[in-house]
Amino acid sequence: MIYLDNAATSWPKPESVYKVADQVFREEAGNPGRSGHALSLVARRRIEETRLLLAKLFNVSKPERIIFTMNTTDALNLAIKGLALKEISADGFHVITTSMEHNSVTRPLEALRRYGIEYTKAPVCPANGVNTDDIKNAIRKNTKLVVCTHVSNVSGTVNPIAGIGTICKNSNIPFLVDVAQSAGTMPIDVQAMGIDLLAFPGHKGLFGPQGTGGLYIGEGIDLLPLREGGTGSHSEDYGQPAELPDRYESGTMNTAGIAALGEGTRFIMSQGLETIEAREAELANRFINGICELPGLKCYGPPAGMLRKGIISINSDKLSPMELAVILENSFNIAVRPGLHCAPDAHGTLGTLHSGGTLRIGIGYLNTEEDIDKCIEALSAISK
Numbered sequence: 001m002i003y004l005d006n007a008a009t010s011w012p013k014p015e016s017v018y019k020v021a022d023q024v025f026r027e028e029a030g031n032p033g034r035s036g037h038a039l040s041l042v043a044r045r046r047i048e049e050t051r052l053l054l055a056k057l058f059n060v061s062k063p064e065r066i067i068f069t070m071n072t073t074d075a076l077n078l079a080i081k082g083l084a085l086k087e088i089s090a091d092g093f094h095v096i097t098t099s100m101e102h103n104s105v106t107r108p109l110e111a112l113r114r115y116g117i118e119y120t121k122a123p124v125c126p127a128n129g130v131n132t133d134d135i136k137n138a139i140r141k142n143t144k145l146v147v148c149t150h151v152s153n154v155s156g157t158v159n160p161i162a163g164i165g166t167i168c169k170n171s172n173i174p175f176l177v178d179v180a181q182s183a184g185t186m187p188i189d190v191q192a193m194g195i196d197l198l199a200f201p202g203h204k205g206l207f208g209p210q211g212t213g214g215l216y217i218g219e220g221i222d223l224l225p226l227r228e229g230g231t232g233s234h235s236e237d238y239g240q241p242a243e244l245p246d247r248y249e250s251g252t253m254n255t256a257g258i259a260a261l262g263e264g265t266r267f268i269m270s271q272g273l274e275t276i277e278a279r280e281a282e283l284a285n286r287f288i289n290g291i292c293e294l295p296g297l298k299c300y301g302p303p304a305g306m307l308r309k310g311i312i313s314i315n316s317d318k319l320s321p322m323e324l325a326v327i328l329e330n331s332f333n334i335a336v337r338p339g340l341h342c343a344p345d346a347h348g349t350l351g352t353l354h355s356g357g358t359l360r361i362g363i364g365y366l367n368t369e370e371d372i373d374k375c376i377e378a379l380s381a382i383s384k
Contacts, residue, residue: 002334002371007153007181007311007341007362009203009210013260014267014366017207021260032253033232043255050262051245057265058198059189060216067215067248068258072180073104075199075215078248079176080108080147082223083197084117087144094143095119098130098159100152100346105178109147124152124349127302129159136167145174150188151181154346154360155301156284156311158182165194174221180204181309184268185365186277196221205276205365206268208261211254217244227251276365283363283372284310290376294383300350300358310363315352316383321359324382332378336361 003011024046030039032047047068055063069075084093093112097105099121109119122134135146146168151158161177168175176197179188184205190198195218202212217223228240229250241247268276288304291297296317302308316324321338328334340347340357347353361375 002332002374003364004367004371004375005335005337005360005362006204006364006367007360008337010205010207010364010366012366013207013209013264016267017209017260017263020263021209021256024256024259028259029255032255034230034252043253046255046259046262047253050258050265053262053265053269054200054214057184057188057269058200058216059191061191062219064244065217065219067217067245068253069199069213069215070211071203071213072178072199072201075213076104076147076176076178077108078215078223078226079197079199079217080105080145081112082226083145083174083176083221084112085115086222086224088115088117092142093117093145094140096122096135096138096143096146098122098124098148098345099349100124100126100130100154100157101147101149101343102153102178102180102346103342103344104180105147105149106345121345124157124159126152126155126157126300126350127306129157130164132160132163132167135164139167139171139173143171143173145176147176147178149178149180151179151186151309151311152301152343152346153181153311154313154341154343154358155350156181156309157301158307158309161195162193168196169194174218181311184264184276185273185280185309187273190216190218202257202261202264206261207264209257212257212261215248217248223248225250271365279365280310280363281308283367283369284308284312286369287312287361287363287372287376290372291379294380296383297379300352310361312361312363313350313352313358314361314379315355315358319382320356322356324359327382328375328378332374334375334378336375 030043032043174196183200198216202208203210231246234241285304300313325338
């Protein structure tokens with residue numbers, strides 16, 4: 001199989017990730033932080049090592065401010081709801097977001113409308129990203145959060161996160177960034193970019209397993225916990241502990257998954273983010289240049305040569321995205337993803353919401369030139 005669905009989840013993983021997960025399951029599967037015996041202690045060390053690695057990757061000064069979650073969606077729900085439900089007041093709670101967000105942002109915001117929370121969607125240019133002036137002009141007296149995706153999961157569009165971060169810092173508004181499509185594939189510095197809350201997945205660019213992810217919570221940010229329970233600390237208290245990470249990490253941790261995520265992070269660091277970013281851009285440009293002249297195909301998002309990620313949406317004037325995907329898999333053994341990609345706002349911006357969405361090509365660091373060329377050849381054969 002030629003796997004080009006890395007925007008959904010990365011595959012394959014580096015061999016070291018598989019080995020660590022297997023080792024932890026077989027030899028280190030104690031309950032972390034719940035006992036003093038050897039298996040429990042080594043499990044705890046695994047989790048804290050991963051926390052330290054992620055803190056280094058994102059330039060987080062205090063590792064305990066990285067909270068492990070099930071995935072990016074879990075992290076975004078904690079950040080959005082945990083802040084909104086805690087900070088809403090008589091003057092309301094207004095959020096600024098964009099017109100190309102994933103449902104993991106849009107749906108929590110929509111659910112919070114019943115509590116009186118309002119939100120504004122700043123328009124996004126599919127080629128250049130959101131205009132920072134539109135973010136600035138949307139600020140109200142009661143704006144208490146800006147939430148924005150770093151990279152569109154539909155078109156690969158990159159938003160100017162550092163510029164938005166500066167606006168938020170000058171306006172004293174918390175800034176939440178969804179890095180589901182950029183964590184592990186491009187440099188992210190929470191301090192330099194002015195990011196207060198960072199939601200990331202483990203199973204995509206970081207090469208960890210599914211069911212892992214996390215949330216960075218900046219200093220001065222206090223979220224209402226969405227779950228309470230056992231933490232292995234302050235067990236005599238009925239209330240949830242105040243210190244991080246225990247405040248947001250109730251219940252038994254996914255030790256093997258988090259350890260494997262740590263190994264994936266080590267692999268990223270060994271390769272270098274600049275190398276990974278350049279490689280992904282090279283393959284994306286190769287694909288776009290290879291299909292731009294094919295009859296009946298349309299490509300969305302930034303053109304070749306512009307800043308973008310290896311997420312490319314295309315459509316055919318003869319076949320639906322689903323039909324294209326079925327032919328690519330059944331006739332050419334190429335795995336891609338058709339449809340709306342859990343991002344109706346993005347498809348509304350692209351004009352593809354009511355036509356079945358798009359066919360998404362998700363290029364990853366471990367793809368090869370041969371993978372790209374075979375996909376181009378397959379699309380050429382289909383278009384003819």
